[in-house]
Amino acid sequence: MTELEKKIKSKIPGPDTGIEVRRSLCAICSPGHHCGVDCYVKDGEIIRVEGTQEHPYNHGKLCTKGSSLRNYVYRKDRIQTPLRRVGERGEGKFEPITWDEAYAIIAEKLNAVKEQYSPHSVAFFSGYCKWYRPVFHRFAHVFGSVNFGTDDSTCSASKVIADKVTAGCGxxxxxxxxxxxxxxxxxxxxxxxxxxxxxxxxxxxxxxxxxxxxxxxxxxxxxxxxxxxxxxxxxxxxxxxxxxxxxxxxxxxxxxxxxxxxxxxxxxxxxxxxxxxxxxxxxxxxxxxxxxxxxxxxxxxxxxxxxxxxxxxxxxxxxxxxxxxxxxxxxxxxxxxxxxxxxNPPTYLHKPAGFKSRENEFRSDRYPGGQKRIGADRFPLWDAQFDEFQAMDLLRQMEEEDPYPIKAIFALGMNAKMFPQTQRLLDVMKEKLDFFVDTDLFMTMTAKYADIVLPACSSVERGEVKAYQGGYLTYTQPVIPPLYQSKSDVDILCELARVMDLDDEYLKGGYDACMEWIFDGCGVTLDELKKSELPVKVPVAKWPAQPGNCLKNGFKTSTGKFEFYSTAIAKIDPMYGLDPLPSYYDSLSDQNDPETAEQYPFYLCTGARLPHAIHSRTHETPWLRSLCPKPTCEVNTDDARRLGLSAGDVVELSSPYGAIQATVKTTHKTKPGVILMLHGYTEANVNELIGRNHLDPYSGYPGFKGMRCQIRKCQEVK
Ligand code: SF4
Structure with a gap:
């Protein structure tokens, strides 16, 4: 092997090896992180990824998931072209079409629903990832729909609202x-x-x-x-x-x-x-x-x-x-x-960075009004406090068409697995929707129900603006062009806005036009950001956050004080039974009748994190999947002994709503009576076991982490 060949094999960058280091960010997990990455690129392909040492957020560190970024980007099942459904919804049969054809169909179908029903009958929904959300949110409103919703309906917005009605902020x-x-x-x-x-x-x-x-x-x-x-x-x-x-x-x-x-x-x-x-x-x-x-x-x-x-x-x-x-x-x-x-108020996309952006105004200043959002009647506190529909009422409203029908969903990265009783949601979508378009990197079980599927690209194939704690802002540049015919989510939205001739100069102007408006006044231009490979310190940023502002100027509540007794909750109609005090009630209060308690004696807790997994997002990434290949439930060692279960046994987990199979891992780390089931597996989707009405009345959040269940050994499977 020559010296040069050795250097290439060792992936050493330089003009002789043709290997270049280009910088971007990892967006596998939530926008609260998004660590800086160095991508080693040769001949247009990423051959190695490591954390950016000089990055002010992660200082060179990457977690297990980020270390698999290459594996994630080059997954074999990337969607390559826009697709049109040719089989039944859910069958997964599609034919490739051009972008122009896809845009024309989407424009025609969405406008048809708007005309026949109303713009609110189109629900706009965003799952992963989140970087484009302000643009998508505005898109929904400019189209005329009040119904923009996201995975915030089950993520952490409940905490945000609880903070708001107690202290005015988190x-x-x-x-x-x-x-x-x-x-x-x-x-x-x-x-x-x-x-x-x-x-x-x-x-x-x-x-x-x-x-x-x-x-x-x-x-x-x-x-x-x-x-x-x-x-x-x-x-x-x-x-x-x-x-x-x-x-x-x-x-x-x-x-x-x-x-x-x-x-x-x-x-x-x-x-x-x-x-x-x-x-x-x-x-x-x-x-x-x-x-x-x-x-x-x-x-x-x-x-x-x-x-x-x-x-x-x-x-x-x-x-x-x-x-x-x-x-x-x-x-x-x-x-x-x-x-x-x-x-420490967020600057942009939930991330506090010590300065203000105009994200909220950008999202909401075209709010059309004229109709209640999905879930408004059922979860009035959510509706009063959060500028999105509560998606946990989407299934019901599609089914009952009350107070009005939902006939189309325009989704970016929709993941039905985040909904309790997932299959029921998909069945209702199949039956009730006139049109469903989804955008994703991969052909997911949800995308299989879409009429049109659009290929999105990953964070390293696009540029995006991102704020970081410490008072930083960055505008990453693509390290490789979008793979196949994929596009950035924002390019898709802005191109569609032009095709549909939506009345908005920012959407039609593209990502930079939107970002320029949002970050106007922060003292650094997009051009300056683009020139820097690393996040730039924003001149107006004040970091770290200093304590005492609420104590000096008053809390952002109606009393100006920290509210043990929430006046915002007290304003909600008493018929909803919401207590202004933080009172306690049983987390299984809707399933404690003697019959259910006897039939399902275990406490099912789902959603525990693994270091190498984030929901269902990384289960199909080969290297990460190999770290926990089988859908697994953790059973307390004493319970396992009593039930005659050993590690590796296949069991059926069931609730009043469904059943799945999983492999047993015995543990002394959980208490007797508690079953911990890892979530996100397509072949053993534990959210099928969570009742769709098993919801927190304050937020509408599902009780993913508290459900009665039964566990039985699957002799026949064994
Ligand atoms: S997945 Fe890991 S490396 Fe990637 S952004 Fe999240 S914490 Fe950082």
Whole structure:
């Protein structure tokens, strides 16, 4: 082998090897991350990916998923051309068509529904990924529909709303100044690997860490000074119980409470109903554990809290559980104080970066009005607080056509697997829709139901604007051209806006026209951003966020205070039964009748994170799939022994709504009675087991993490 051949084999960049390093970002997981990547490109192909050392967010680190980016981009099942359905919906039979043909069909079909029914009968829906959402949101409104919805209907918006109706905004942990970290469902190693360093540093300077989780996790093992393994779905009761301990022992910061909060007396009356013995019985924790956690949190301040959204709000009592936990922060004077939780409003796409953009105005200033959004009558709090339809009512409205029919869905990356009783949704879409168009990188089970499927490209094949904490903004450039005939989601939207002659200069003007308007006034131009391979510091950015703004200028609530008693919830019609206080109710309250309880005695908890998986998105990426090839459920070792199950056995998991098969992994890390099922597998989609009406009445969120189930060995399969 020559020296040059050795260098090429070792993927060493240089003019002699023809290997160039080009920079982009990984967008496999949520926009809260999007780590910088160095792509090694030779002859138009990415041959290696690593983290960008100089990137201000990830500093060269990539998680397992990001390390598989090449594998992800070059998956064999990438959609290559626009496709038109030729078989039955769901059959997956398509023929290639041109982009012009696809645009013409989409324009004709959407306009036909608009004319025959109304523009609101077209629902616009965005799943993964999210970078184009402001453009898509505006597109829906300019088309004339109030119905723009996203996976926020089941993601973390419930937490956002709970924060809003309690404190007027959310607040992140100020790890750098805290003495105690309350990691409520915190598992940084699996879902936010870059956050672990902050917890480690806190420990190094003598700080204490409390971890609360339903299972023994790496974070609990490696970081916790106090670990509380709680019964699933009982977090709200624990928070109320801790509040009672704090108040009864005189550890509450009453100066803070008196000056900055609203509704303390009502809140105190609520928490008085949660003495230690009662909370112990509900949560499965000892009274001593609860007392110690409350004492450490309240007396070793300042104390900050990690609010892990989905682990809580995917219970039907999760909205209130989150509120109850946030209330602890105000009760102890830690909200908006150094070392506590400090408000840090998002700049763009949920990411705080210390400066303002005009994203919200761009999304909403063409809101057409004239009709209620999907879910407005069923989830009035969601509708009043969040500028999207609540997609958990989409199936019902399609089925019942009440208050009006939904006859078309225009989707980008729609994933029916995020809906409880997935197949029922797909069946109703098949039966009720006049037209369904979906855009995706891969031919998913949802795309198979579409009439037209459009090929999207990945983050490394497009350019996009992205804000990062620290006051940074970037505009990445494609490291390779879009594969096959794929296009960026925004190019698709803007080209379609021109074909449909939508009345909007920004949509017709393209991505840069939209971004220029959104980021106008931040002191850096798109051209300047494009010239830099790395994120650029924005001159007007103020970072880090400073505490005290709410305390000085008032909270963004109607009382101007932190609200233990939410005035926003109090305004909702009492017929919905929403409590302005963060009251607790059972997470299985809709399935506790004796017959169901006897037939389905186990507590099914889904959606736990794996370090190498993000929902269903990476299960088909070969290398990542090889790390956990079989749909797997975790069963407590004692339960397994009692049921005669061994690791590797195939079992049937069932609920009143369906059944799936999975392979058993026995574990001592979960409590007896709890079954943990990994989600996202097409062949064993656990969301088929979640009832479509098993929803949190405050947010509309499904109880993915709390459902009754039965487990039985599949002798015949074995
Ligand atoms: S998948 Fe991993 S590497 Fe990619 S953005 Fe998310 S955390 Fe970063």
């Amino acid at each position: 607040a992140g942990p100020d790890m750098g100044h805290a003495n105690t970290f309350l990691g409520w469902n915190y598992e940084g190693y699996y879902s936010a690997h870059l956050s672990v360093e902050g917890v480690r540093k806190l420990k190094e300077r003598g700080g204490k860490v409390i971890i609360i989780d339903i299972r023994q996790t790496p974070a609990a093992k490696n970081l916790a000074d106090l670990f509380l393994q709680i019964n699933p779905g009982t977090d709200g009761a624990l928070a109320l119980g801790m509040a009672k301990v704090i108040i009864d022992n005189g550890w509450a910061d009453m100066d803070y409470v008196n000056q900055y909060t609203y509704g303390f007396e009502e809140y105190k009356a609520l928490v008085d109903q949660y003495p230690l013995d009662k909370v112990s019985a509900i949560t499965g924790l000892t009274p001593e554990e609860i007392y110690e956690a409350a004492k450490l949190y309240a007396t070793n301040g300042p104390a900050c809290t990690n609010y892990s959204a989905s682990a809580l709000v995917h219970h039907i009592n999760g909205f209130n559980a989150h509120r109850a936990i946030v209330c602890l922060s105000a009760l102890t004077g830690n909200f908006d104080r150094a070392g506590g939780n400090v408000p």
